[in-house]
Amino acid sequence: MSFPTIKLNDGREIPQLGFGVFQIEPGDTAEKVKAALDLGYRHIDTAQMYGNEEGVGKAIADSGIPRDELWITTKLNNDGHGRDTAVSRLDESLTKLGLDHVDLYLIHWPQPKQDRYVETWQGFEDAHTAGKARSIGVSNFQADHLDRLAKETSTVPVINQIEFHPHLVQRELREYLQQHDIALEAWSPIGQGKGLLDAPELEEIAERVGKSAAQVVLRWHIQLGNIVFPKSNNPERIKENSEIFDFALTEDDLAAVEKLHTGKRIGPDPDDFG
Known part of the structure; x- marks a missing residue:
């Protein structure tokens, strides 16, 4: 099974569907990543903050899958801001992952009150030049943070990974990213089980198309x-999440899902966090 890809502004292509390991216990990570790889996933998203990069690395090593067929993302921990530290922390991640490069390295949170994300981004540019990170991007950045990077550095992030789901449709930020050719990566895409999937509108669409509410939301994305x-953590759910390419939503369906927007966040406000 192969998944469609999205072409990034640096010319590289990322699988549009990946497997995330947030809140997976370190001791269980290798097993869960192996299950995903066995199902055809080739894009794995981890982070220094998650504490499970070693498990991802073990699954990669045991898989026998050629490195150039995999897309591996990790993210800088919040205590690693700074030009030199951003690079040294990536070196630590590469050791844990058993790799000589990652496909994507992200600043996990901008922490604007610390006012260090610009110098940190310069470290990311250094890592990219050195070949340790094939693509570089950000996570949880607001438009004004991105504007500042554009003014003070020379590299446009390929991706902004943000909280994005039907309860939080960040229309203005989404439009900004489209205008600046920065891909949108959605974390908590199905709302972390906090009531979103019980919406009658989703249940109606799911019944009509013969899919689950979660599959409908993933297809919307x-x-x-x-x-x-x-x-x-559930192998059956990992499989179900991959079975979203054999149906399509109508324009009315897409609009109905977007109308579920409440503006309520699951995670912290990026302007205040850190």
């Missing part, structure tokens, strides 16, 4: 052009 990497 795909048709919007988002990159998604749902996390699950």
Whole structure:
């Protein structure tokens, strides 16, 4: 099984569907990543903050899958801001992952009150030049943070990984990213089980198309052009999450899902966090 890809502004292509390992216990990570790889996933999203990069690395090593067929993302921990530290922390991640490069390295949170994300981004540019990170991007950045990077550095992030789901449709930020050719990667794409999937509108669409509510939401993301990497500990759910390319939502369906927007966040406000 192969998944569609999204072409990034640096010319590289990322699988549009990946597997996320947020909140997967370190001791269980290798097993869960192996299950995903066996099902055809080739895009794995981890982070220094998650504490499970070693498990991802073990699954990669045991898989026998050629390195150039995999897309591996990790993210800088919040205590690693700074030009030199951003690079040294990536070196630590590469050791844990057993790799000589990652496909994507992200600043996990901008922490604007610390006012260090610009110098940190310069470290990311250094890592990219050195070949340690083939693509570089950000996570949880607001438009004003991105504007500042554009003014003070020379590299446009390929991706902004943000909280994005039907309860939080960040229309203005999504439009900004489209205008600046920055891909949108959605974390918590199905709302972390906090009531979203019980919406009658989703249940009606799911029944009509013969899919689950979660599959409907993931398909909504795909048709919007988002990159998604749902996390699950359940092998059947991991499989179900991949079965979203054999149906399509209508324009009315897409609009109905977007109307579920409440503006309520699951995670912290990026302007205040850190």
